[in-house]
Amino acid sequence: MATGFLWDESYAWHNTGSHAMYVAADGKSIQPDTHAEDPETKRRFRNLLEMSGLWEQLVHVKPRMAAEEDILRVHTEAHLRHIQELSRSGGGDTGVVTVCAAGSYEISMLAAGGVMAAADAVLDGSVRNIYALVRPPGHHAMPDEAQGFCIFSNAAIAGRYVMEKRGLARIAFVDWDVHHGNGTETAFYDDPRAFTISLHQDRFFPPDRGMLEDIGEGAGEGYNINVPLPPGSGVGAYISAYERVVVPALQAFQPELIFIPSGFDAGAMDPLGRNMMHSEGYRELTRLMMGVADKACDGRLVLCHEGGYSRATVPFYGLAVMETLSGTDTGIEDPFMEMMGGFAGQDLQSHQAAVIDEAIAKAQLLK
Numbered sequence: 001m002a003t004g005f006l007w008d009e010s011y012a013w014h015n016t017g018s019h020a021m022y023v024a025a026d027g028k029s030i031q032p033d034t035h036a037e038d039p040e041t042k043r044r045f046r047n048l049l050e051m052s053g054l055w056e057q058l059v060h061v062k063p064r065m066a067a068e069e070d071i072l073r074v075h076t077e078a079h080l081r082h083i084q085e086l087s088r089s090g091g092g093d094t095g096v097v098t099v100c101a102a103g104s105y106e107i108s109m110l111a112a113g114g115v116m117a118a119a120d121a122v123l124d125g126s127v128r129n130i131y132a133l134v135r136p137p138g139h140h141a142m143p144d145e146a147q148g149f150c151i152f153s154n155a156a157i158a159g160r161y162v163m164e165k166r167g168l169a170r171i172a173f174v175d176w177d178v179h180h181g182n183g184t185e186t187a188f189y190d191d192p193r194a195f196t197i198s199l200h201q202d203r204f205f206p207p208d209r210g211m212l213e214d215i216g217e218g219a220g221e222g223y224n225i226n227v228p229l230p231p232g233s234g235v236g237a238y239i240s241a242y243e244r245v246v247v248p249a250l251q252a253f254q255p256e257l258i259f260i261p262s263g264f265d266a267g268a269m270d271p272l273g274r275n276m277m278h279s280e281g282y283r284e285l286t287r288l289m290m291g292v293a294d295k296a297c298d299g300r301l302v303l304c305h306e307g308g309y310s311r312a313t314v315p316f317y318g319l320a321v322m323e324t325l326s327g328t329d330t331g332i333e334d335p336f337m338e339m340m341g342g343f344a345g346q347d348l349q350s351h352q353a354a355v356i357d358e359a360i361a362k363a364q365l366l367k
């Protein structure tokens, strides 16, 4: 069955403005520059799909606007109104390193609704798996505030939607962004119907979230796994964590649909990450996720875009994922692969294996 792709040009029109990485210019010491979370990495990923010829082979799914009731399944009304009013009054800083510009409210509603539409396409059987290249990203957005470039918690909103409106009883999230998926974790922390897993760089962003000990609470205890990988973790550490933690835990949980909040900022040349993934690594993680999805839920995977800030390299990670999802070989070579593949420490290191061992020891689903 086909592979889907979801993109809308308006996603690139969420205007994060002029910042030095993520710090606002001040006219004194901080010279204006392009914000780290600007549209270009996303557009270049989309454009490489077109240049590779893969674009024509994908089923293009249109996003829709989320309704207020969709947002309110995860967020407070105060947060929704705050974003709405800020956007309509010309925009501004929402607080925790997140810009909301004029028009960002509507674009954020289209991002959340985009992941919902992607999930619908998979559940309706028009595609087997899909990549929703949405923006702004979502996995840091908390119920009551925007955080880390994220306004609404796109994947969590789609997760609540498929449980409450599409009748799903068990869903899973596997977040491979280099930062912790704190918004998604928070949305389902006490909910045993949604199993959340995050692999991320240890105490990076948010610096106080994503600990090994955070396993869920109440009825949700045992349904959250964090694998806080040490900075410098390479492809060997990621594959080991997937083979030893992610895949067996998903096999035990048997989700009916799997969401992958997909940041490409664990890539070896990312300006906002210190791990060392490369395109062949993302290809292998995708293959592992497809294998477990095939066994658990007829291959139903919804990937939604999160971070990834290296303009040159992100498109090749995206192409590797899309080739794998669709079973296509475009013949395009990643020109960065040879260098990144040769970096010292790409294989699993003992201090990384120790973290994975601890995650296994805490994972109730693996007992």
Ligand code: ZN
Binding pocket: 177, 178, 179, 263, 265, 306, 307, 308
């Ligand atoms: Zn990230």
